[in-house]
Amino acid sequence: MLRIEFQIRPAGISSKLFDLEEQIRSIEVDNALPATGERIFLFLTVQFDDDISEDVIAGQLPNTKVVDTTKAEVNQHTYYLSVVADISEVSVLALLTKNEAIPHRIVSQNAHLNVVATVRDWTHLKEVAGTIESEHGSLELVGTTQTETIGFPLGGNKIKRNMSGKLSDKQLEVLETAYQMGYFRVPQEVTAEEIANESDISRSTLSERLRRVEHNFCELLFGPQR
Amino acid sequence: MTMILVVKSVDQHPSIREALGSVVTPGETVYFLRLPTVRCLGPLIQEISPMVEYDVEYTIDCLPEGYEVSDVVDFAVEVGADRICIGIFERTLTGKARIDDLTQSIVLHDHVSGDLVVGEDTIILENLSYEGEE
Structure with missing residues (x-):
């Protein structure tokens, strides 16, 4: 296919x-x-x-x-x-x-x-x-x-709604800022320092929040950590 | 078996290696069909060394200035190409092989059909048949 x-x-x-x-x-x-x-x-x-x-x-x-x-x-x-x-x-x-x-x-x-x-x-x-x-x-x-599989038809909304309830407002805010500024692009369009400045938080707080976001995404995908 | 490699750039080594390495049977005839914007395939061919490394006969041909997709199809019919390989130069954000105008024109051409395989660096059109062409 x-x-x-x-x-x-x-x-x-x-x-x-x-x-x-x-x-x-x-x-x-x-x-x-x-x-x-x-x-x-x-x-x-x-x-x-x-x-x-x-x-x-x-x-x-x-x-x-x-x-x-x-x-x-x-x-x-x-x-x-x-x-x-x-x-x-x-x-x-x-x-x-x-x-x-x-x-x-x-x-x-x-x-x-x-x-x-x-x-x-x-x-x-x-x-x-x-x-x-x-x-x-x-x-x-x-x-x-x-592709070997048909994949999932439409339904992106389900993912978005599921995700939104699993993250705190602050986590969502920093994730969106990082995404919109191009942090997840390859190559990166922005440094962590610049996102931290934009969000008015320290580098370590930024790093912590993004890791919590990743952890929560993983939990949603794979279930609780063993 | 006969194959056309559409050469869009002198830096197309990965796609040519993939095409030659994965689909060519020894003794196959390969036509390097370069776009008019691509000059001097010497160093590229020398580096890839199709005769020694892949045991194929090859010729180099060039599309005319202001070429159209029909020039590619006419050439494919003329040499009886079983395969046309087109290099992938870019991927979309979701990892799809980006399709340019020439590739779209060949893929959606009314008279060309067969199987389409998307490799790492090459789109391979194979088991080709040409309906409505003399």
Whole structure:
């Protein structure tokens, strides 16, 4: 099997939300479930640049019913949206599943819709890419890798929500600062000293907090330490 | 068996070694097909030494200035290539082999099909068949 990543232009619900006056940093499809007929439940994580009300969001999505808007505990201006919409609002998801490709990530940011999916082989890749390209006008393959397993479909939201309850506010804050400043990039874009300065804490406190974060992540993955 | 190695850079040693080392059977014919931007493959070939190290015959060909994907496909049809190997030069943050325009054009070309294998340093298109090409 092949895991593929490609980019297309935002369409449907993504492009409608991007048309809001409030700046949006990203929209991710966390999950989708069938409702009735051509309607589906859509679970989205949307990062705005500022706070936003459910009314503003609903006003932008005339044929979509906003079922719930929950502000995330972490990540300022991040909202979990639950909506019922026409499947055409996320046509790339429909095209992937109709063609029996497994969607893993569907994220809109920087005027692109970035998609990660699994296909059976090269022939399947061409079929899927051809169908999406004819529907969306263009498609740019970003990358590919060989995989033995289908992997987990969508559902990034579950991980994010699970993680958020397992870390303290201070740990989350320092983790986000380190991440946003490029501490986990290879090569590193920032030194520990710079993150400590930015967070107004000492180097040793930074180190301690990041290690606690790692420990908590490991506990979540592997269970309690033996 | 016939193989095309698309050469995009004179520093493509790992991908050429992977292609030659893992997929070539002795006596195979290898076509080094260089992009017009790649000059002088001498040192690269000398270092890799395809005839001695891998027991293959090889020739060096060049794509024309302003080439299109059809030039690559036409060349593959002309030499009856069973495989096309394209170097991987970069990985995405999640470790996928980054695909450039030329690679995308070949991979999504209507007339080329077969198996796609993503190696460490090379994307290998193998068991190729060419539909609709004369």
